Amino acid sequence: xxxxxxxxxxxxxxxxxxxxxxxxxxxxxxxxxxxxxxxxxxxxxxxxxxxxxxxxxxxxxxxxxxxxxxxxxxxxxxxxxxxxxxxxxxxxxxxxxxxxxxxxxxxxxxxxxxxxxxxxxxxxxxxxxxxxxxxxxxxxxxxxxxxxxxxxxxxxxxxxxxxxxxxxxxxxxxxxxxxxxxxxxxxxxxxxxxxxxxxxxxxxxxxxxxxxxxxxxxxxxxxxxxxxxxxxxxxxxxxxxxxxxxxxxxxxxxxxxxxxxxxxxxxxxxxxxxxxxxxxxxxxxxxxxxxxxxxxxx
Amino acid sequence: xxxxxxxxxxxxxxxxxxxxxxxxxxxxxxxxxxxxxxxxxxxxxxxxxxxxxxxxxxxxxxxxxxxxxxxxxxxxxxxxxxxxxxxxxxxxxxxxxxxxxxxxxxxxxxxxxxxxxxxxxxxxxxxxxxxxxxxxxxxxxxxxxxxxxxxxxxxxxxxxxxxxxxxxxxxxxxxxxxxxxxxxxxxxxxxxxxxxxxxxxxxxxxxxxxxxxxxxxxxxxxxxxxxxxxxxxxxxxxxxxxxxxxxxxxxxxxxxxxxxxxxxxxxxxxxxxxxxxxxxxxxxxxxxxxxxxxxxxx
Numbered sequence: 001x002x003x004x005x006x007x008x009x010x011x012x013x014x015x016x017x018x019x020x021x022x023x024x025x026x027x028x029x030x031x032x033x034x035x036x037x038x039x040x041x042x043x044x045x046x047x048x049x050x051x052x053x054x055x056x057x058x059x060x061x062x063x064x065x066x067x068x069x070x071x072x073x074x075x076x077x078x079x080x081x082x083x084x085x086x087x088x089x090x091x092x093x094x095x096x097x098x099x100x101x102x103x104x105x106x107x108x109x110x111x112x113x114x115x116x117x118x119x120x121x122x123x124x125x126x127x128x129x130x131x132x133x134x135x136x137x138x139x140x141x142x143x144x145x146x147x148x149x150x151x152x153x154x155x156x157x158x159x160x161x162x163x164x165x166x167x168x169x170x171x172x173x174x175x176x177x178x179x180x181x182x183x184x185x186x187x188x189x190x191x192x193x194x195x196x197x198x199x200x201x202x203x204x205x206x207x208x209x210x211x212x213x214x215x216x217x218x219x220x221x222x223x224x225x226x227x228x229x230x231x232x233x234x235x236x237x238x239x240x241x242x243x244x245x246x247x248x249x250x251x252x253x254x255x256x257x258x259x260x261x262x263x264x265x266x267x268x269x270x271x272x273x274x275x276x277x278x279x280x281x282x283x284x285x286x287x288x289x290x291x292x293x294x295x296x297x298x
Numbered sequence: 299x300x301x302x303x304x305x306x307x308x309x310x311x312x313x314x315x316x317x318x319x320x321x322x323x324x325x326x327x328x329x330x331x332x333x334x335x336x337x338x339x340x341x342x343x344x345x346x347x348x349x350x351x352x353x354x355x356x357x358x359x360x361x362x363x364x365x366x367x368x369x370x371x372x373x374x375x376x377x378x379x380x381x382x383x384x385x386x387x388x389x390x391x392x393x394x395x396x397x398x399x400x401x402x403x404x405x406x407x408x409x410x411x412x413x414x415x416x417x418x419x420x421x422x423x424x425x426x427x428x429x430x431x432x433x434x435x436x437x438x439x440x441x442x443x444x445x446x447x448x449x450x451x452x453x454x455x456x457x458x459x460x461x462x463x464x465x466x467x468x469x470x471x472x473x474x475x476x477x478x479x480x481x482x483x484x485x486x487x488x489x490x491x492x493x494x495x496x497x498x499x500x501x502x503x504x505x506x507x508x509x510x511x512x513x514x515x516x517x518x519x520x521x522x523x524x525x526x527x528x529x530x531x532x533x534x535x536x537x538x539x540x541x542x543x544x545x546x547x548x549x550x551x552x553x554x555x556x557x558x559x560x561x562x563x564x565x566x567x568x569x570x571x572x573x574x575x576x577x578x579x580x581x582x583x584x585x586x587x588x589x590x591x592x593x594x595x596x
Contacts, residue, residue, distance in 0.1 A: 007398040015393050022386030022552060029512040037350050038512060042385055044346040049390045052338045056535075059382070059391045066378045070368010080364045084357070087340055088320030092347045093357045095313050100305040214327040214336060237354075254320060 019046040068206040076168040078112035082207040085109055085253035086216070094237075103145040104292035108238050108255040111225060112202075113166045114158060118178040124274040126192035127179045133162025133194030135282040136264065137273050140190070142183045142228055145290045149187030150230050153291070156180050157191070159224040164199025192276065195264060195283050198222045198247050211252065218252050221245035226289065233291035240287050262287055317344040366504040374466040376410035380505040383407055383551035384514070392535075401443040402590035406553040408535050409523060410500075411464045412456055416476040422572040424490035425477045431460025431492030433580040434562065435571050438488070440481045440526055443588045447485030448528050451589070454478050455489070457522040462497025490574065493562060493581050494520045496545050509550065516550050519543035524587065531589035538585050560585055 003011070022042045029035035048054075069079040084090045090109040098107060121127060128135060142153040158178035160166050167176040177196075183189045200218035203211060211218050223239040241248060241256055243263045248256050264285045269278050301309070320340045327333035346352075367377040382388045388407040396405060419425060426433060440451040456476035458464050465474040475494075481487045498516035501509060509516050521537040539546060539554055541561045546554050562583045567576050 003398065011398045014398075015390065018386060018390055018393055018552065025514055025552075026512050029514075031511065034512060037352075037356065040346055040350045044342040044349075045385060045387055046390045048338055048342040049387060050394055051342075052335050053394045054335075054391050056391060056395055058335065059388070063376070063378050063382065066364070067368065067371055067376070070365065070371055070378075073365055073368055078361070078365070080361050080368075084361065087343060088316060089343050089347060090357070092313065092316055092344045093352050093354060095316055096348055096351050097354055100301065100309045213329065214324050214332060216323055216327075254316065254323075 015046075015050055019043060022046070065206050065210070072205040076115075077202065077205075079202075079205050079207055081110070081112040082201055082205075083210075085111065085201070085255075086207055086211060088254045091254045099292060102292055104234070104290045105236055105238060105288075106257045106259050107236060108257060108260060109253050110227075110237050111253070111255075113160075113168060114156070114225070114227070115168060115175070115178070118156065118158065118175060118180050121179040121181050121191060123181060123184060123188070123190050124192075125179070125181075126276075127157075127177060128161075128192055128194040129176070130174070131161040131167075131176050131194045133197070134266075135272075135276075135278055135280070136193050136195040137276075137282065137284040138191055138193060138224065138287070139273070139284070140188070140226075140287045140289055142187050142189070142230070142289045142291065144233065145292050147290075149183075150233070150291065151183055151185045151187055153183040153187070153189075153228055153230040153233075154180065155183065155189050156227040156229075157193075157224060159193065159196040160199050160222075161194055162197045164197045169202070190273065192274070193224075196222045196224055196242070198245055201252055216252065217247075217250060219247045220251055220253060221247035221256060223255075226287075228289055228291060230291060232294060234294055236289065236291055238289075240285065313344075313348055317341060320344070363504050363508070370503040373413075375500065375503075377500075377503050377505055379408070379410040380499055380503075381508075383409065383499070383553075384505055384509060386552045389552045397590060400590055402532070402588045403534055403536055403586075404555045404557050405534060406536050406555060406558060407551055408525075409551070411458075411466060412454070412523065412525070413466060413473070413476070416454065416456065416473060416478050419477045419479050419489065421479060421482060421486070421488050422490075423477070423479075424574075425455075425475055426459075426490055426492040427474070428472070429459040429465075429474050429492045431495070432564075433570075433574075433576055433578070434491050434493040435574075435580065435582040436489055436491060436522065436585070437571070437582070438486070438524075438585045438587055440485050440487070440528070440587045440589065442531065443590050445588075447481075448531070448589065449481055449483045449485055451481040451485070451487075451526055451528040451531075452478065453481065453487050454525040454527075455491075455522060457491065457494040458497050458520075459492055460495045462495045467500070488571070490572070491522075494522055494540070496520045496543055499550055514550065515545075515548060517545045518549050518551060519545035519554060521553075524585075526587055526589060528589055530592060532592055534587065534589055536587075538583065 023039045026038045073079045094107045142150045203218040222242040222245050228236045241261045264283045266283045321337045324336045371377045392405045440448045501516040520540040520543050526534045539559045541559050562581045564581050
């Protein structure tokens with residue numbers, strides 16, 4: 001249906017006026033940052049609704065989608081993080097907080113599978129006991145971006161097993177494949193686990209339905225999560241990805257960066273690091289983590 | 299921290315590239331409308347994150363907010379509709395679906411308090427039994443925008459009581475103040491209820507916390523909800539507002555339109571419509587509802 005010029009002007013002005021009134025409702029917000037965030041959110045949200053001429057049925061579908069996402073979310077499942085991830089909102093948040101140029105290790109998505117209360121382990125321990133997959137020895141160093149080794153850095157690690165599942169996805173299962181450890185005096189940490197596999201993000205909920213309806217794959221390339229904290233440096237949330245994985249260029253959550261793809265070496269059965277004797281092939285990976293200084297944009 | 303021009307260009311290009319990659323992930327979406335909606339959603343969502351330089355802590359807060367909203371939502375409480383309402387997203391959806399010029403009754407927000415299964419009543423029945431508030435007689439007509447009376451139009455009504463609460467807000471209480479009825483051969487409907495009061499939207503959840511943090515009031519002016527359906531006309535979702543209400547110009551959900559504000563007349567005790575004898579003052583209101591034809595933009 002075509003519209004004459006006068007009607008178009010009336011419509012555009014009426015819609016802009018509504019947006020202005022909603023933004024104005026935040027004018028007396030006592031927190032200037034919250035006012036800025038809410039005003040921008042309203043302008044972009046209204047802009048989206050105007051641009052696509054959202055129908056009432058689509059609005060209903062959006063409310064139902066968010067409701068389902070809320071109801072499937074619990075201590076072991078976080079559908080809103082998945083949603084943010086598959087829309088690239090998580091990676092955009094990472095991007096706007098990253099320094100433009102830096103010698104520090106790059107960040108990527110946090111993901112929905114971190115849980116508080118992972119076991120505190122000593123270096124060299126095995127966190128892969130009982131998990132499906134090839135034994136894998138992980139050795140890393142943590143240093144400043146200027147090259148200074150960092151002792152006592154806290155390292156949280158978590159990863160899926162060879163089936164592509166995290167511990168928390170097994171009903172009633174024990175925590176596994178995740179731990180907290182600290183770097184030694186040389187800035188090193190090491191542990192045994194199992195080599196992670198590529199996996200689909202949980203796709204039996206509304207986010208999975210969205211991916212399916214839009215013809216997108218839920219697969220993520222194999223990776224291990226790291227969160228590294230030191231009081232004098234910026235906390236780093238990142239992954240390492242297994243070099244050669246077929247999903248590296250089509251990660252469902254847009255988390256891959258070239259610098260984070262590292263080779264995993266495969267070894268014959270025999271004696272491995274930390275005196276472990278292996279009756280099956282095993283793999284190892286080394287990584288070098290560099291933390292930026294604590295100032296947000298340096 | 300200032301940034302040189304080269305760094306700015308790198309940053310802007312890196313962020314734009316991420317948005318383009320996410321939009322491209324929807325390129326093979328089999329449904330063209332869904333592709334359009336998702337692409338626009340991603341561009342606006344990313345634009346918001348870029349414009350405000352969203353911090354990781356703010357992203358965490360957003361995920362926690364949505365999680366709380368999901369967990370408080372059940373069959374009687376719909377926090378996502380409240381959120382859409384207080385951000386003006388509901389009214390923007392109404393606006394983009396409204397004809398620019400029309401003789402039809404204007405629409406407003408649906409709100410979170412409609413429930414399926416309201417009692418089917420005959421014209422003249424009382425749906426205010428047991429509710430707090432002054433008895434109120436509602437008489438309406440339903441016609442086409444061209445003035446033709448519409449028999450057999452389905453009219454759903456729901457409203458708060460004199461305390462500002464809907465039936466579903468009383469734990470375990472019966473349905474009250476809501477009904478479904480049909481217009482008679484002259485296009486008329488009528489029923490007894492109680493006069494609604496201004497009220498705060500439910501503000502003991504995350505949306506209430508948002509209003510509080512931003513210095514906004516949760517109040518809505520007194521109103522009665524109507525949803526009117528007829529097979530040959532556009533479904534109308536609207537309210538009438540009580541003329542003189544002090545909150546008319548500061549509705550928390552931006553739902554007021556001048557054409558929807560109507561006078562409620564107060565009467566002395568005595569005999570009222572439908573033979574009802576009243577021992578206390580009562581009020582009455584008349585409304586004239588005009589439905590647009592079923593074509594979306596006529």
